[in-house]
Amino acid sequence: MFVIEARDPLAQKAFGIGLRGMAEIINLVSYYLVFIFIFIGFISLIRKYKTFKFEIEYILISVVSFFVALLTIVAPFISVGYSFERTFLQLLVILAPLFVIGCNSVILIFKKSRLKSVAPLLIMMLILTSQLMCNTELTYQIFGEPRSVIFNSKGFKYDIFYVHDKELVAAKWLNWSKENNLPICCDKHGGTRLKMLGISNIDDDIFKRNETKQGYIYLRYQNVVNGKIEPEYGRSEEIFVPISYYHHLFIRKSKIYDNEGSEIWV
Structure with a gap:
């Protein structure tokens, strides 16, 4: 079950295996940052669920979605049958609020009063911008690889x-x-x-x-x-x-x- 070679190639890259070039390294770091903030938001939601104005149905769906995201990496029979990338993008619809909660939780930890109103927005914008660059494959374009059909009239996807x-x-x-x-x-x-x-x-x-x-x-x-x-x-x-x-x-x-x-x- 935990044999890395049995996983989907995209799931293997989540462990740093098979990365090609700086663009994929940047993509990996960006995805990890998103996961970290989602994880922090998940912990905050579980610990303080009574303080959030979420229905119990959403909390249950978020818990299930979070563990499904983990299973696509941990369990090879899931990640091979339904790729990690596809699962991650679909689950983001549900897990996006956890990302916001995670950002706010990090800011509260630092408790920098001068940046309290600006820092959450800056952190979210930085990570979301990097995610946009990854999802549109702009990072590959920057490093000279014509992978995106948005920016090129050549390349594999084109x-x-x-x-x-x-x-x-x-x-x-x-x-x-x-x-x-x-x-x-x-x-x-x-x-x-x-x-x-x-x-x-x-x-x-x-x-x-x-x-x-x-x-x-x-x-x-x-x-x-x-x-x-x-x-x-x-x-x-x-x-x-x-x-x-x-x-x-x-x-x-x-x-x-x-x-x-x-x-x-x-």
Whole structure:
């Protein structure tokens, strides 16, 4: 249960394992600061719950949410099935008041009268700003890594999430022209493009199985222009495989559509 290697990669990074570069170190420190203040707020809420104007239902939900957040790190079978990052962001909706309580509790400990009215706001703004930078992946941008789709037209997330017009045009043409009994093969995020148009009979595991199959092969922008295939879902460019590795899948197939951004083979 406590084997770190069994945890989700994001949960491993919570222990400082697998961090890459200064951006991820800053992100880790920022998340820890938030957790520390949430923990302080949680303790304050439990100790002085009668002084807070919270309904008992919220207090119970907060307690459950706090321990769920801990379990996603401690228990590998939870963090693998439902990632730490996703759980944390959803639980913040409930745990946000605990963060505020934690900030106020820290200020009361120091009891600096001159800063009493300003310090809580400054502390909260500093931590919240760092969290905003982490969640928008601005920290990666500062250190020269084009990870965020907000600031870049390149990078891993842009390659898998951005839908090009030529991809949709090709998918529409295929939907109009295909034979209903033939499956449509593609890589993982190629399947998302096809599903956007309500196309069914999709096989997005053909590159993972790496075996020939009768039917169409739909290649999206990333496959055609950059020559990379995404055989399975992942969180980094390490999952990409050169399309030349799968040249045998195109033997005895002909290209029937090409708009220089997407191709269809059969």
